[in-house]
Amino acid sequence: MSTPTASALPRPTVARLPVYLRALTTLAAAGTLRVSSTELARRTGVSPAVLRRDLSSLGQLGRRGVGYPVTALEQTISRALGLAEDQAVILVGAGHLGSALAGYTGFADRGMRVCAVLDADPRLAGARCGPTVVQSMDDVERVITETGARLAILAVPADVAQSVADQLVTAGIRGLLNFAPVDLEVPSGVSVRAVDLSTELQILAFHQAELRDEDRRAGD
Amino acid sequence: MSTPTASALPRPTVARLPVYLRALTTLAAAGTLRVSSTELARRTGVSPAVLRRDLSSLGQLGRRGVGYPVTALEQTISRALGLAEDQAVILVGAGHLGSALAGYTGFADRGMRVCAVLDADPRLAGARCGPTVVQSMDDVERVITETGARLAILAVPADVAQSVADQLVTAGIRGLLNFAPVDLEVPSGVSVRAVDLSTELQILAFHQAELRDEDRRAGD
DNA sequence: TAGATTGTTAATCGATTAACAATC
DNA sequence: TAGATTGTTAATCGATTAACAATC
Numbered sequence: 357m358s359t360p361t362a363s364a365l366p367r368p369t370v371a372r373l374p375v376y377l378r379a380l381t382t383l384a385a386a387g388t389l390r391v392s393s394t395e396l397a398r399r400t401g402v403s404p405a406v407l408r409r410d411l412s413s414l415g416q417l418g419r420r421g422v423g424y425p426v427t428a429l430e431q432t433i434s435r436a437l438g439l440a441e442d443q444a445v446i447l448v449g450a451g452h453l454g455s456a457l458a459g460y461t462g463f464a465d466r467g468m469r470v471c472a473v474l475d476a477d478p479r480l481a482g483a484r485c486g487p488t489v490v491q492s493m494d495d496v497e498r499v500i501t502e503t504g505a506r507l508a509i510l511a512v513p514a515d516v517a518q519s520v521a522d523q524l525v526t527a528g529i530r531g532l533l534n535f536a537p538v539d540l541e542v543p544s545g546v547s548v549r550a551v552d553l554s555t556e557l558q559i560l561a562f563h564q565a566e567l568r569d570e571d572r573r574a575g576d
Numbered sequence: 577m578s579t580p581t582a583s584a585l586p587r588p589t590v591a592r593l594p595v596y597l598r599a600l601t602t603l604a605a606a607g608t609l610r611v612s613s614t615e616l617a618r619r620t621g622v623s624p625a626v627l628r629r630d631l632s633s634l635g636q637l638g639r640r641g642v643g644y645p646v647t648a649l650e651q652t653i654s655r656a657l658g659l660a661e662d663q664a665v666i667l668v669g670a671g672h673l674g675s676a677l678a679g680y681t682g683f684a685d686r687g688m689r690v691c692a693v694l695d696a697d698p699r700l701a702g703a704r705c706g707p708t709v710v711q712s713m714d715d716v717e718r719v720i721t722e723t724g725a726r727l728a729i730l731a732v733p734a735d736v737a738q739s740v741a742d743q744l745v746t747a748g749i750r751g752l753l754n755f756a757p758v759d760l761e762v763p764s765g766v767s768v769r770a771v772d773l774s775t776e777l778q779i780l781a782f783h784q785a786e787l788r789d790e791d792r793r794a795g796d
Numbered sequence: 797t798a799g800a801t802t803g804t805t806a807a808t809c810g811a812t813t814a815a816c817a818a819t820c
Numbered sequence: 821t822a823g824a825t826t827g828t829t830a831a832t833c834g835a836t837t838a839a840c841a842a843t844c
Contacts, residue, residue: 438785565658
């Protein structure tokens, strides 16, 4: 019991921390030394009360009457997210989407390092993909052992997503960012975040239609 | 007051409807005629109670003792989401990610039609991109008018995302799927869904670290 | 000291869960 | 009728909001 067992932050809080972190990095880059909850909340689209509550769950990080120190807060959140050092991430699927993600330069300065790209198609093995080279899925165990990766991005066709996920979990992956439009089943202790583009667009379609309907009714 | 003003579904419900819809399409393709709340809930990772409550907010769609008719339910949800006919979507940004999205074939059978790709770089105008051709951002007003698009996918660099979003909103776009790692500010009446890959990975990193810490403590 | 702003408490809001009557 | 399963109510849970004492 050397360190306090902070643990167990509310899920919505966890999901907002990366957003705060991003805004803080922007502020730090601009040379800003301190920021108030009101200002940081405005920049991240949350209420000041939610922001203060979220931050206070990580400790007493601000100073009353003054605000929060930008750089220190940045580091505290970064550590809370487990980003004390870069996280190794493997990317599975070297199709159009996978290649685009492999070449994405936005991961590096947010603590994420795409350390390998794998594909089931043996013809792709050895091909360049972003800054690295495609390896065979047959080597998944070795790649995960060598890189120590605990996170994976899944950019494979829907019909193989579950079986690839199973392989990855067996090989030690503990978090999956899934771009395939299927609901993955994983053992407890493994997290999945799903990014389904059609789902997102359908949610937008609903809100847009809802608003249009309201207008129509109001106009009657 | 001809139709009941169902409107105003809870946000979490709206976000789950596309997931139900996807599972129902799979069931329909397999020739399944009816499904129970327990089975559909299992397939979509929600609790049966949440599922029934969500569906009942759209009307009395099931039959007690029997379950829900797959095809009819599919159509009801589809209509509720505003997908009675396909939604025209424009895609802005023809870089690596934009090109991958333009070529994505998964939109079509989920009611979404990428009807145009635009880019600010005049050198890209006329280049092939997925099934279509890149048009200049100068033509954004015309393209939106001609296509009737109300939704847009934003796959542009972070530093221009806000100004591009402003242009799109001015031109009539009412829903934005934003891949740039910035918090967009939009007028009320416009919806934004953000897909920030680093944020997603950071959330996974937290859960993975949290679990590892618990193991470590338990192992002491 | 006076003004500003955090950290935290209490009140409100909203969503999920449990349970079961209705009914196929 | 007996078994199954929905639709809905009441109870629980959890998150947000409002407000303000603490304190810089």
